[in-house]
């Protein structure tokens with residue numbers, strides 16, 4: 340089981356968006372994923388439309404009237420994608436745990452109870468370096484640090500990396516980290532300047548994948564879904580598929596296969612249709628119809644074979660289409676197709692159903 344914390348004490352840098360969409364992209368490649376919402380703001384929980392009485396607070400707190408195990412609070416949101424929700428009570432844990440021995444191990448112990456149930460556990464951290472974030476880093480083998488390219492975005496990263504190193508050495512728990520560029524706007528020059536600065540400083544700890552600014556990521560969270568399901572062909576969704584691929588690369592076959600499958604699905608909706616007309620004496624034949632605005636233009640010209648047949652192949656979606664051939668300037672029906680429909684010009688159009 341891989342455990343990954345998504346952390347950065349800077350607010351609004353894309354932690355929750357990354358947690359939700361990366362989880363969803365990994366789940367789509369048939370891996371079982373648990374996303375733990377460890378932020379009292381509960382944005383991942385709310386962004387996935389989960390309304391649950393219980394939360395990870397009931398698992399981690401000793402003061403709750405209803406102590407539960409991690410399994411008890413888990414909610415399923417998509418195939419292979421479960422969530423341990425958060426609520427505002429989580430905010431009180433900092434104080435509750437302040438005197439407790441082994442307080443930084445609470446989450447590690449909880450995750451051990453679901454060890455066999457998941458391939459990946461992702462943890463969405465709050466925007467601070469308190470005990471919840473320390474718990475997440477202690478439980479994780481890797482920390483993803485989302486960074487949006489703004490002037491002050493790197494200020495806290497050094498501090499976070501220091502804490503990761505401290506946990507690695509003092510708590511005897513090796514954990515690596517990688518920065519992830521988020522909300523990259525390729526129209527802005529300063530985005531590239533900051534990207535170069537980040538590359539210079541963190542080249543060994545940087546994901547190749549860049550998450551671009553994409554409105555579908557925002558819309559998806561407002562509609563209570565990940566963008567990977569809400570708009571799976573959007574740029575935002577694709578970026579997170581690539582991130583999943585990069586993350587999983589060493590362990591499994593690339594998720595590129597999944598992207599290819601999605602493209603194939605889309606292409607499958609198209610059928611290749613061959614239109615043909617046998618007329619050895621014709622000089623010029625065009626195919627015109629609903630599918631090309633009835634335009635006898637060069638791209639709609641048929642090709643003549645050696646036997647005097649004119650051929651045109653088109654990829655069309657399912658539906659009903661009207662068409663005609665234009666033979667040396669004369670419009671005519673398809674003589675090999677008995678299906679036709681009267682048109683507004685007192686004649687007939689050939690009809691094809693796909």
Ligand SMILES: Nc1ncnc2c1ncn2[C@@H]1O[C@H](COP(=O)(O)OP(=O)(O)OP(=O)(O)O)[C@@H](O)[C@H]1O
Nearest residue numbers: 350351352353354355356466522551552553556557
């Ligand atoms: N690539 C993106 N393109 C467009 N909007 C984005 C993108 N990533 C995040 N956002 C939006 O930016 C806002 C902040 O993102 P998000 O909630 O993921 O950040 P966060 O680091 O989790 O914030 P917090 O520190 O408050 O937990 C959200 O409204 C989100 O929809």
Ligand SMILES: [Mg+2]
Nearest residue numbers: 354355378382
């Ligand atoms: Mg968040």
